[in-house]
Amino acid sequence: MRRPAFPRPYQHEHGPVRNVNDVVKEQLTVGQKAADWIAAKVGSWEFIIGQSVILTIWALLNVTAWVQHWDPYPFILMNLVLSLQAAYTAPMIMMSQNRQASRDRLEAHNDYEINQTAETEIRAILDNLAAQNIAITEIHAMLENLQPSRID
Template identity: 50%
Template structure:
């Protein structure tokens, strides 16, 4: 067994009331970082975005644009132009009232846009889960560090108390000797 493993097991039992082997991976990793005095926090967004495929990045951009006021405004203008143009052309309209071709186009846009938005939402949910796991690790490591500080403060206080007791015992011994010398005279 390595020294680090022994330290992890000791620390795990002291602060988490479990053996290191019984800890879930996130807790074991946070404890290891605390024992080695290493940071555990990381930029989840950068790590996750660096691994994103072209399709995932495209889905994010489409979802961001499709859920914006710019899209709603542009789409409203497009619909107004489409209906206005077809109503003004009368019998020569390329999509006369009740705008069946427009309905087909809107259905196709919705059929394509919905899965793309869902892909982006699924990706965001996965990123949120990673972010939550990272937050948990950071919080757990902070708790472990606080417990370690409490242990150190307790040790320092005990050392100071021991030092005070030793000095008082020395002073008492000195007083006894002085009293013994006086009574011996």
């Protein structure tokens, strides 16, 4: 009797799956961390509410003259402070967004590699199942040949 040829067990030829978050965290510079922190703070309701409170107090103190007018109406100093704030935070937010875009590209590439690996492993499983089907068919045929013919 001839034994059916079974394929060799599938060998995993890929490295471990990388966590993109860990890879990105390892590559962050101090400037990138600062840009992410600023983008997170400036893009929050706490910042909007806090800034609104400060600007309201600023305007009230300068209009009502409870203290010395350091910035009388039309609040030119306040406009200067807000312009400086916008001039510095906008580029930092853009740096954070650019870094996020590069992180997204890294995630997409990692997903592509995982999909390729999964496709290879699924193909190996399907080949193994096909070989098992052939072996089962041959075993079934051998068992039928061993059985004496039935008389009805």
